[in-house]
Amino acid sequence: MGSLRNPGLVTTRTPRLVLASSSPARRRLLDDGGFAPIIDVSGVDETIDAAVGTDAAVCALAERKASAVAGRHPGDLVLGCDSLLDLDGAALGKPASPQAAAALWRRMSGRQGTLHTGHCLIDTRSGQRTIAAASTVVRFATPGEREIADYVATGEPGRMAGAFSIDGFGAPFVEGIDGDWSTVVGLSLPLLRRMLADAGVALADLWPRPSGPLVRDLTDEDRDWLAEVVTAAWGLPVVSLSGAHDVVALPGLVAEQEPGGTPLGALTYRAGPGGLEIVTLNSLAEGRGIGTALLAQARQRARQAVQRLWLTTGNDNVRALGFYQRRGMDIVALHRNFADEVRKIKPWLAEETDGGIAFRHAIELEYPALGGQ
Secondary structure, eight states: OOSSSOOOOOOOOOOOEEEOOOOHHHHHHHHHTTOOOEEOOOOOOOOOOTTSOHHHHHHHHHHHHHHHHHTTOTTSEEEEEEEEEEETTEEEOSOSSHHHHHHHHHHHTTOEEEEEEEEEEEETTTTEEEEEEEEEEEEEOOOOHHHHHHHHHTSOGGGSGGGOOSSSTTGGGEEEEESOHHHHHTOOHHHHHHHHHHTTOOHHHHSOOOSSOEEEEOOGGGHHHHHHHHHHHTOSSEEETTEEEOGGGSOEEEEESSTTOOEEEEEEEEEETTEEEEEEEEESSTTSSHHHHHHHHHHHHHHHTTOOEEEEEETTOHHHHHHHHHTTOEEEEEETTHHHHHHHHOGGGTTOEETTEEOOOEEEEEEOTTOOO
8 A cells, every 4th residue: 555556455354253042151162262253043943853863953953053044144154053962862952841850850860861962064155064963971960859949940951951051050960971061061162173174264263363463573584475465466666756666675564463473464664855655555454453553653663763654655546545544644745647657667557547547646645743643
């Protein structure tokens, strides 16, 4: 955005994780794991053919939930889950009444069952569906009648598959498990990691990120990368009012998400009699504050040097003009027919337009020295 040509930004929005469930326990698991899911309750019918096995039933229900929600979230990852307890070969969901919950607990007392949780992950970008179940053996305690009555009175068993929880009032009545604890809660985090990997998504891609990118000085190790970025955007050399520039030799700034991470954008500048000039500004991912962070750091340096910060862009570069003005830069000059000078160096620009607007003039913008905020 710092040149006279459109920077050719690349949009790479990270998919969000959407949970097609109203379960507070599943949401809490994902929140605690750093996923911050979007919640979109499917509201589908959860009845299932009793003849199918419990593991097949939970997978079918998970897919039903994810499918109902996927169409509302293009570009995202939609996760559906469902859990059932297998006891003596019977699939047990939420008990229909307090009496049914108490009766079930009398059956489970001192025994063990297998908690199956089905998962369906739909990558709406590709349509890929990954369906899998996780199973964990649960060994139940032997609560007395008073304990059963008191637990049923909490109302929790009526909301839980198998009439129990492992992370709530029911936890004291679970003697132990053989398998993954989060499966019993209702969503296997280890299985989710593997499913995401199948979709080409790393866990860290879904974890919360710092509020903005980090900005550091451009180093010699960055210059080959910078040459590729600038060449792809505009071609070299870059032409501004101050002349034709080999930007790879200029000082600059680099934005990255974390120290040593992949560069997300860069700004190059030169110091001259007219102040500190931004020669190029490239952001490689939209919506993440990269250009804003680079511009803010360049402005800080200009203020410390008691210089104005300025740049030129083409009259056709409407997006860049809006970007800079929204961040407080003023238009201070129109340099008519400057495109003729640029085309002496880059004749291939002769017919190029951006959005139907022919490139003809250079527009100069600035932050005044010691001015503004």
